[in-house]
Amino acid sequence: MNSTTSLSAPTPQELQAAQAEIARPHLVLNNRPFSWVTQKICSIVEGPTPLWWWIALTICAILTAISIFCFGYLISTGVGVWGNNAPVAWAWDITNFVFWIGIGHAGTLISAILFLTRQKWRTAVNRASEAMTLFAVICAALFPALHVGRVWMAWFLAPVPQANAIWPNFRSPLLWDVFAVSTYFTVSVLFWYLGLIPDLATLRDRATGIKKKIYAILSFGWTGANRQWRNYEKAYLILAGISTPLVLSVHSIVSFDFATSVIPGWHTTIFPPYFVAGAVFGGFAMVLTILLPARILYGLHDLITMKHIDNMCKILLLTGSIVGYAYLMELFIAWYSGNPYEWWVFLRNRIADPFIFGPLLGIPPAPYWWAYWAMMICNVVAPQLFWSKKMRNNLWIVFIVANFVNVGMWFERFVIIATSLHRDFLPGSWGHFSPTWVDIWTFIGTLGLFLGLFLLFIRFLPMIAIAEVKAVMPQADPHPHPHPSPHTTNH
Secondary structure, X not given: OOHHHXXXXXXXXXXXXXXXXXXXXOOOOXXXXXXXXXXXXXXXXXOOOOHHHHHHHHHHHHHHHHHXXXXXXXXXXXXXXXXXXXOOOOOHXXXXXXXXXXXXXXHHHHHHHHHHOOOHHHHHOHHHHHHHHHHHHHHHHHHHHHHOOOHHHHHHHOOOOOOOOOOOOOXXXXXXXXXXXXXXXXXXXXXXXXXXXXXXXXXXXXXXXXXHHHHHHHOOOOXXXXXXXXXXXXXXXXXXXXXXXXXXXXXHHHHHHHHOOOOOOOOOOOHXXXXXXXXXXXXXXXXXXXXXXXXXXXXXXXOOXXXXXXXXXXXXXXXXXXXXXXXXXXXXXXXXXXXXXXXXXXXHHHHOOOOOHHHHHXXXXXXOHHHHHHHHHHHHHHHHHHHOHHHHHOHHHHHXXXXXXXXXXXXXXXXXXXXHHOXXXXXXXXXXXXXXXXXXXXXXXXXXXXXXXXXXXXXXXXXXXXXXXXXXXXXXXXXXXXXXXXXXOOO
């Protein structure tokens, strides 16, 4: 090594390049003032409704109406209109329930856990993510309620005295679902609404007429006084602390629906952490799926920056790798445990495809091999693209991979349920599940319901937390230095 070169002082250009490389990117670009942030976010609510919004809402409303028709048809006819059969008693309905519950995890994770760990990049995406959580949980709650067959009897799940003296079975994980999901939804609503209050007051102060009265009621007389802020921050911290264990508990309990059974393919202790990681994985994919179009359509590039997208891609890479590890561990344990039934399910119901593993192992193709390998490609292979920064900076790649993950997470739940149930211990009772038109349109309808609710949310409420974004801007932390460096971080 040339010692003269190594000890020479860096040039100003080299220093500037080094500073630029290590400086954290700003969370709000182009040195925007507070007033610009308020105006930009409020203009989405206050401005004229764009044509694309009406078109999108109409499509979502039609899909929701089809779903409502399917619900009515099912309630009036019976759950036999679904493709469920013996032995596949759980099929698309429970698959959809677990899928939507998983989607609901990212909102609370971004809001609560990233808040407690002081991750300030959350501020631009937490509001929309929290709303997404609520809408996903609403979609999820529909399926177990309809799955009971007599939906008007679903209230029997609540432990309230009634004339029939029927009491819920507290040892059943299905009942734990009721408490876990309802608690999660309640706390998520409170957390989301509390964060909205300062921004509702901002809309109130800018509105006139009936809108002003509505926002005044919703903002609970918020004036922005110091005492209100102190109480607000305490309450927000408490709710974040309550929400954090709920993120872990809800999907863990959903996984107990499977893990406490003796069905081969379900009887595995890895399910709770595997389900939680998968839920966060799928939830972040959905956040990217809905926020990337919103960012373009509303010109929010200075607020939802490439830094936010890059961080979410890294979380997708991390959780996708955890999920991939869980898949492999599940496979290894099925083999290493010596349980012939568990290994049989993995080998003959999932892995054996007609092209590679089936011929290699000398066994016929599994009926649902395509679902298993679609899950592996979408959830394990596709996110590995995010090891490359170029891939994380390419919005088309990010959007495509996020949708691959959405598809893959649905297939994951389908694989767990259908491939374990359709061949049980008795070959004489084996059956094949095929969805009916009611199954398919019910699920598509819930997609319309979810997106329709999100469209209404961004039209009538601020989709980005105005007050929280301002709190991480440089102007919120003024220093007496007369000439701050252009590379000074704002968080």
